[in-house]
Amino acid sequence: MEQEPIALIVGVTGMVGVALAEALKNPTVLGGPWQVYGVSRHPLPSWFPSSYLDKHIILDTLNKENTHKTLAPLSSCITHVFWLAISVNESEELNISYNSTMLSNVLDTLTSGSPNSKLKHVTLQTGTQQYMGPIHDLALSVQLVPHEAPFREDYPRLNFPNFYHALEDIVASYPKYFTYSIHRASIIIGASSRSYYNSLLSLSIYALICKYENYPFRYPGNKFSWEHFWDMSDARLLAEQQIWASVTNKAKNQAFNCTNGDVFTWKMLWRVLCDVFDVEFVPFDENEKFHFVNFMKDKGQVWDKIVEENGLYKTKMEEVTCFPAVDVVLKLEIQHVCSMNKSREFGFHGYANTLASIEPWVERLRQMKILPK
Structure with a gap:
């Protein structure tokens, strides 16, 4: 009998984290029923429904020792990681350093117990800076020449430092352990007081x-x-696409734009x-x-x-x-504006009406x- 999937949402109190926890607890969710563990740096806020989580973990994933101590005992049960965490800093070099450290600490811990590790799939949420470059790094932004819209997943990487590239390379470096999917969001709309880009x-x-x-x-x-x-990305749509990719063989080891599909x-x-x-x-x-x-x-x-x-x-x-x-x-x-053609061609047809949302x-x-x- 196959093990019931257990999701670890890293960044559970952000806009997409809340939507994802809610979606995974829906009785009709793909791949379900799921157990849902959520990680955040601080205690859950009063507005976060406790019914969304089977387990809440307070953890700063920048701390390697604490991450290993906290998550190593769970490596024999976590089947899916949904990576929504982000550290925003004044330079892209710092973004690369901090975000890479956080992701590596978690994935190294969950795979270190191999062959007992149960990790099957990791979803990684990134964004349209993949196509524009580091627009918030003041020293680099003046040099940027973005790709032409609509942005497509097969565009080559821009030749600028970008922490999204670093994170993609990290998840792709574990081929023996798990599959992955990349989810590139536009401007995210959702409900949280704990998202940096809100x-x-x-x-x-x-x-x-x-x-x-x-x-x-x-x-x-x-x-x-x-x-x-x-265009924009509804938090519920991002949750829906990430769950779909995590249980759909065709979507494994692929990058997908995820926007509402309108302009x-x-x-x-x-x-x-x-x-x-x-x-x-x-x-x-x-x-x-x-x-x-x-x-x-x-x-x-x-x-x-x-x-x-x-x-x-x-x-x-x-x-x-x-x-x-x-x-x-x-x-x-x-x-x-992003193209949603690849996502549709692979079988994901979710959408949202931006202005009505x-x-x-x-x-x-x-x-x-x-x-x-």
């Missing part, structure tokens, strides 16, 4: 502060991004945000200089008031937003008491 939560807090202080809710990007096509302009999405938060739509004016990061820099106390007055889950604006990253992305002058995700953040009702 554009929806950042823009929601920006909208709420504008409303509270009676500021205009201005678009912080450029005319190009306002008018040209973009939008920021002008369209801005109208949706205005409706959701009941703020006035302000047309983009390229002649009006607006320094988004500077504008938000001193708004932490306003957010503290909103949290206090609405009895929200305690968050600090600086810890749950990524305004500099949003600023960089919305000033890109490229069409940020914004309000439900905001509502989920309200139910979690991260945002006010």
Whole structure:
């Protein structure tokens, strides 16, 4: 009798971690029923449903000794690793060092007990910097020439340091132990207070502060991004694709884009945000200089008031937003769109309606008491 699959979600409290834990506990999930173990650096927040996990592990995977001590006893039962963890640093060289160390520590531990290791498959979540290069490394970003959109999985690697490349090379270096799949996300939308690149939560807090202080809710990007096509990745869709790849033989040792399958302009999405938060739509004016990061820099106390007055889950604006990253992305002058053809050709047909998904995700953040009702 085949062993019941046991998933280890590393980064379980992030947007996709929450969605993945929820999906794996669905009675009709592929490959199920699953046992679900979740790893995070800190205790579970109050908004995280305990029913999603059979076991929660507090662990800093940068610490090799602790990782081995904590995970070695589980190497005889973990069958699947879902790698969602990320360490974000000021340079891409540091990103490579930290993220490679984290992943290697976990995989070395889970395979060190071979032949008793039960690990069958590892999913690795990366993103569209695969096609653009390290856009958040200020020293490198000025030199980048991204691939042409729509981004395709068979594009060659750009000749720049990229921690995604390092992680892909690590998972591919264990052929005797397990198969793997790579999942390249666009801008992820979901519900968590524990994701570093959380554009929806950042823009929601920006909208709420504008409303509270009676500021205009201005678009912080450029005319190009306002008018040209973009795509996003719904956290539930990412979870669905990763589960599919982890139990589908044809998908083994492959890289897949994972986006909603539609496109939008920021002008369209801005109208949706205005409706959701009941703020006035302000047309983009390229002649009006607006320094988004500077504008938000001193708004932490306003957010503290909103949290206090609405009895929200305690968050600090600086810890749950990524305004500099949003600023960089919305000033890109490229069409940020991925091809989903390969994924469909391999048999994954999941999709999401981007504009229609914004309000439900905001509502989920309200139910979690991260945002006010």
